[in-house]
Amino acid sequence: MSILKGYPSDDGFYMPPEYDRHMGCFMIWPTRPGSWGRDALPAQKAFAQVAFTIAESEDVYMAVSLNELESAKKMFKDSERIHLIKAESDDAWARDTGATFVVNDKRELRAIDWQFNAWGGAYDGLYASWDKDQKLARVIADEVNADIYDASHFVLEGGSFHVDGEGTLITTKECLLSPGRNPQMSQNDIENELKKYLGVTKIIWLDYGIYNDETNGHVDNFCCFCAPGEVILAWTDDEDDPQYERSRLAFDILSSQLDARGRKLKIHKLPIPSKPICIEEKDLLNFVFEEGEDEREAGERLAASYVKFYISPDHVLVPQFGDINDKAAINILSECFPDRKAVGIYAMDILKGGGNIHCITQQIPWRKDEKR
Secondary structure, X not given: OOEEOOOHHHHOOEOOOOOOOEEEEEEEOOOOHHHHOOOOHHHHHHHHHHXXXXXXXXXXXXXXXXXXHHHHHHHOOOOOOEEEEEOOOOOOOHHHHOOEEEEOOOOOEEEEEEEOOOOOHHHHOOOOOOHHHHOHHHHHHHHOOOEEEEEEEEEOOHHHOEEOOOOEEEEEHHHHOOOOOOOOOOHHHHHHHHHHHHOOOEXXXXXXXXXXXXXXXXXXXXXXXEEOOEEEEEEOOOOOOHHHHHHHHHHHHHXXXXXXXXXXXXXXXXXXXXXXXXXXXXXXOOOOOOOOOOOOOOOOEOOOOOOOOEEOOOEEEEEEOOOOOHHHHHHHHHHHOOOOEEEEEEOHHHHOOOOOHHXXXXXXXXXXXXXX
């Protein structure tokens, strides 16, 4: 692995969409007591179900701390496609702390190492130290033998943007313009960085993400591409729900925009759970928060959304919450991805940690020398 300067777009590299071909997926084994509790086993079982489902059609590279390595080996001993990587981490959000991967027209693979500051640093970050997380991008790049661009001047998380691979990127002002990320940069400055690193030419700015999302409104919990010219948007018809206005504003913006290829966007509405999902007092008894770590409160609304799915080569892994809209989400996503099987994964133990399936996964695009 070589550390690269400059911009991927200058070298002919761009980020392909998640629904493109993969060579694998990066994950991190959950252990942090402030996210997964004293007893992390329920969360680990949920992570394992995600990993096993993904491994049916692509390799999974799982970073595991030394203390958890033996137990992880037992959990995954029957899978030849789940590869354990000995690496320390502060938490398990692979989408945000792992590398973002880019390819060129020859399907050569490279990675990007963004600056990570726990979703806001000293301003409003969720924990006080992220030194281990900051090293993970290079860990996975080295594991898959991909050279990596040093983007350490730019704070960015993988969950804060989605691309269509044809020049268009979607993000939110709530997140990328938040004071805890790149306060020295204007919106235009940030656009230029996104274009140069990800090979996009058109950026669609939504105002907000999902209500009460502690990542300052990551777009991957709210809106994503499912095909060129098509997006999926979290939706509610309940005008009394604080999410309603956010979704309506986004719908209006998306309806008025053309993508980088001049296409009018087709918008698929994906309902949020029918009732707010909140953290309960019994859940809080399991958490152990460190000094400087954002603490949850009983009754706090969690940012539950079915948009936090992951697209593997054969499946769409859809979060399930025990809500009446669970089945509707699977049906809608089955229609959006007719060449894949939509599979429900009970994700409450991931949601309680602060995210969902898309947060704990990061796709690694297929490259020319990869056998399938």
